[in-house]
Amino acid sequence: MKILKQSGSFLLWVLALTSLISCSNSEQAAPTEELINYVDPYIGSGGHGHVFVGASVPFGAVQLGPNNETQGWDWCSGYHYSDSLIIGFAHTQLSGTGIGDLGDLLFMPVDGAFTSENDPKNPFDWKSGYTHDDEVVEPGYYHIKINRFNVDVELTTTERVGFHKYLFQNEGNSKVIVDLKYGTGWDQLTQGLVEQVGEKSIQGFRMSKGWANDQRVFFYTEFSKPIKQFEVIRSSEETGTATAVIEFEGNGELLVKTAISPVGIEGAKNNLTTELNNWNFAAAKKNAQQAWNTELGKVRIETSNATQKKIFYTALYHSMIAPSLFNDANGDYRGTDREVHKNPGFETYTTFSLWDTYRAAHPLFTIVQPERVNDFVNSMLAIYQQQGKLPVWHLMGCETNTMVGYHGVPVVVDAYLKGFDGFDAELAFEAVKASALRDERGLDFIKERGYIPADSQVESVAKALEYAIDDWCIAAMAKAMGKTEDFELFSKRAKYYQNYFDKNTQHMRGKMDDGSWRSPFNPIASLHRNDDYCEGNAWQYTWLVPQDVEGLVDLFGGEEQFILKLDSLFSIDPIRLEGSSNDITGLIGQYAHGNEPSHHITYMYAYVGQQWKTAEKVRQIYDEMYTDQPDGLSGNEDCGQMSAWYIMSTMGFYPVNPANGDYVFGSPLFDKVEIKLPAGKSFTVIAENNSDKNIYIQSVELNGETYDRSYISHEAIMAGGTLKFVMGPEPNKAFGAANAARPHSGY
Numbered sequence: 001m002k003i004l005k006q007s008g009s010f011l012l013w014v015l016a017l018t019s020l021i022s023c024s025n026s027e028q029a030a031p032t033e034e035l036i037n038y039v040d041p042y043i044g045s046g047g048h049g050h051v052f053v054g055a056s057v058p059f060g061a062v063q064l065g066p067n068n069e070t071q072g073w074d075w076c077s078g079y080h081y082s083d084s085l086i087i088g089f090a091h092t093q094l095s096g097t098g099i100g101d102l103g104d105l106l107f108m109p110v111d112g113a114f115t116s117e118n119d120p121k122n123p124f125d126w127k128s129g130y131t132h133d134d135e136v137v138e139p140g141y142y143h144i145k146i147n148r149f150n151v152d153v154e155l156t157t158t159e160r161v162g163f164h165k166y167l168f169q170n171e172g173n174s175k176v177i178v179d180l181k182y183g184t185g186w187d188q189l190t191q192g193l194v195e196q197v198g199e200k201s202i203q204g205f206r207m208s209k210g211w212a213n214d215q216r217v218f219f220y221t222e223f224s225k226p227i228k229q230f231e232v233i234r235s236s237e238e239t240g241t242a243t244a245v246i247e248f249e250g251n252g253e254l255l256v257k258t259a260i261s262p263v264g265i266e267g268a269k270n271n272l273t274t275e276l277n278n279w280n281f282a283a284a285k286k287n288a289q290q291a292w293n294t295e296l297g298k299v300r301i302e303t304s305n306a307t308q309k310k311i312f313y314t315a316l317y318h319s320m321i322a323p324s325l326f327n328d329a330n331g332d333y334r335g336t337d338r339e340v341h342k343n344p345g346f347e348t349y350t351t352f353s354l355w356d357t358y359r360a361a362h363p364l365f366t367i368v369q370p371e372r373v374n375d376f377v378n379s380m381l382a383i384y385q386q387q388g389k390l391p392v393w394h395l396m397g398c399e400t401n402t403m404v405g406y407h408g409v410p411v412v413v414d415a416y417l418k419g420f421d422g423f424d425a426e427l428a429f430e431a432v433k434a435s436a437l438r439d440e441r442g443l444d445f446i447k448e449r450g451y452i453p454a455d456s457q458v459e460s461v462a463k464a465l466e467y468a469i470d471d472w473c474i475a476a477m478a479k480a481m482g483k484t485e486d487f488e489l490f491s492k493r494a495k496y497y498q499n500y501f502d503k504n505t506q507h508m509r510g511k512m513d514d515g516s517w518r519s520p521f522n523p524i525a526s527l528h529r530n531d532d533y534c535e536g537n538a539w540q541y542t543w544l545v546p547q548d549v550e551g552l553v554d555l556f557g558g559e560e561q562f563i564l565k566l567d568s569l570f571s572i573d574p575i576r577l578e579g580s581s582n583d584i585t586g587l588i589g590q591y592a593h594g595n596e597p598s599h600h601i602t603y604m605y606a607y608v609g610q611q612w613k614t615a616e617k618v619r620q621i622y623d624e625m626y627t628d629q630p631d632g633l634s635g636n637e638d639c640g641q642m643s644a645w646y647i648m649s650t651m652g653f654y655p656v657n658p659a660n661g662d663y664v665f666g667s668p669l670f671d672k673v674e675i676k677l678p679a680g681k682s683f684t685v686i687a688e689n690n691s692d693k694n695i696y697i698q699s700v701e702l703n704g705e706t707y708d709r710s711y712i713s714h715e716a717i718m719a720g721g722t723l724k725f726v727m728g729p730e731p732n733k734a735f736g737a738a739n740a741a742r743p744h745s746g747y
Contacts, residue, residue: 033297045630054142066088067086081132090184097636103182111174113172129147151170203221262397271329299675319361323352336399351396354393354405356641416428416477436471460532465508469547471490471494505521536581563610593625603666607742614665652665665725694729697736699725699732700723
């Protein structure tokens with residue numbers, strides 16, 4: 001009996017242990033949370049967000065998505081939520097820009113009965129109506145029903161290959177239109193070719209000019225069925241092939257794989273073989289979505305607010321559409337010099353919207369995409385070697401020179417000062433210095449006179465203020481490298497913003513050749529690209545001194561006057577004059593969150609000891625400028641910058657100075673944020689007592705120790721640990737008030 005009891009106890013112990021092991025294994029084997037479920041790619045596809053809608057992988061070369069026929073400003077990405085007519089699916093798209101381009105290689109499935117009328121007044125006579133009820137939009141996947149031809153379309157991608165799945169449901173044969181004429185916005189076909197090269201394959205190229213003035217896209221396509229008939233229906237001696245129709249026997253399923261290359265058709269063919277050598281659409285979709293889950297999983301948030309969680313992960317998703325890959329699978333790429341360059345040993349990127357992204361998107365990448373930062377910088381240095389300066393706004397191997405400043409500089413300098421060493425530091429300094437010493441875009445006046453006369457250049461104030469930010473960055477790099485003479489030169493130039501400050505109006509103003517102020521003066525006036533500012537007015541540009549906030553305070557005559565003027569920015573009537581720039585949007589007073597020059601301004605209160613006002617303003621922006629609706633962005637997404645502001649701010653901090661390595665505290669939105677760092681480390685942000693009313697920081701701890709500063713360094717974040725905010729409903733005006741606790745702009 002005793003033995004039986006012991007045996008029974010032993011059996012119970014074994015069963016209990018087995019159960020524990022089973023539970024443990026079950027927990028370990030539980031699937032990782034599918035963060036793509038919190039992404040809504042429709043956010044920003046309405047209003048003026050201009051975001052890309054379709055299938056892609058993070059930072060991929062292919063953005064495969066639907067295109068509307070409309071060519072207005074709000075269709076810069078080729079698609080707008082308000083539209084209901086589709087003309088096909090192009091393999092390259094922009095996301096959030098204010099200028100349209102790309103839309104290369106448009107494919108459209110139609111039924112066998114379709115015949116083009118070839119009417120120049122109706123070039124896309126295959127267009128079809130659709131409804132959003134028939135769309136499914138997810139990271140890495142897109143589905144739509146084409147009503148006119150009764151075709152279900154599914155799309156997914158690899159980095160360089162677009163994968164289509166068509167289900168033709170009408171009786172008879174099926175057809176696919178391949179159109180090279182279409183391009184988004186300003187893009188125009190200059191030379192095209194589509195030709196059949198095998199029983200199931202076609203190849204060709206599309207050359208165009210537009211925003212990118214010499215764009216070249218080569219492609220190779222395989223179909224899962226033999227081609228029954230190949231016909232070119234539109235062509236000319238001037239442009240070559242514009243449109244082809246490819247017919248297949250019967251209806252049912254047709255799979256289409258199209259690889260692209262900036263180098264050549266053979267490169268595209270190799271990309272297809274390398275990345276997608278099977279016909280398993282479900283597996284390709286799974287891989288694309290897993291790639292998104294992996295990248296989204298680098299930041300995990302905890303909140304009971306499902307809407308805010310959706311907005312956050314959609315923002316994180318949007319921040320990783322650009323920059324985009326610009327090389328073949330073997331590493332070859334086409335340079336800004338239009339020559340083909342062999343594998344340089346790093347991934348080459350394009351789509352650098354630097355006037356926007358230097359402010360927060362690239363600093364964000366140094367935290368959540370550190371493995372890509374060296375490639376971004378090396379891509380910029382290669383561009384410098386090929387065109388003599390760092391990229392300004394680089395698109396598909398072309399320098400567009402769009403917007404003001406030479407903002408490759410802060411991206412390179414920030415990477416260097418944060419310890420990234422996968423690039424040639426001496427070459428990097430050569431590049432930043434050379435970019436600043438050219439005689440273009442008003443720089444000759446900067447070198448000779450310290451300011452750009454308003455009667456010699458448009459956007460003179462905007463140019464000079466942005467140049468001063470970049471020059472501060474060059475000085476910081478020079479100091480770190482022991483280059484004393486360069487440090488002194490660019491430190492002096494970084495102060496040239498002072499030449500535009502009018503103490504009487506307390507605004508940055510245009511200064512004429514004779515030294516007088518431009519008159520008459522209206523601080524809320526802004527004519528698009530035809531005045532002293534760039535997509536803004538004097539109210540917004542007066543604060544564009546993130547590299548020397550202390551110096552700006554001195555210009556105002558002290559902290560009291562600075563605070564009074566800053567308060568006024570947010571309270572003055574939020575009006576826009578007729579004819580003003582379309583980019584002055586998202587107004588709180590004259591603060592314009594819809595455009596990038598304003599993005600750092602709310603955080604300037606911390607520099608004068610009033611961090612609590614920063615908390616108020618950023619919470620207001622969360623609530624008013626970001627929603628989960630198609631018009632949920634207050635301005636253009638601008639290749640991730642609008643989203644990067646939200647990502648960093650809601651985590652609790654923001655990089656006012658783009659290259660000094662410090663992040664200023666605002667008001668954390670989520671109960672907990674965990675950032676996955678290299679080497680198995682993590683940095684956790686906890687907001688205790690967080691709520692819609694408890695928006696003010698009461699106290700802070702870093703790794704269990706009291707922390708009284710209103711900012712944190714990049715080094716502290718990357719070391720890993722825990723930052724805890726204790727939040728409350730009333731301001732703790734003492735927090736961050738002491739001079740020693742405030743952020744600083746210095747080197």
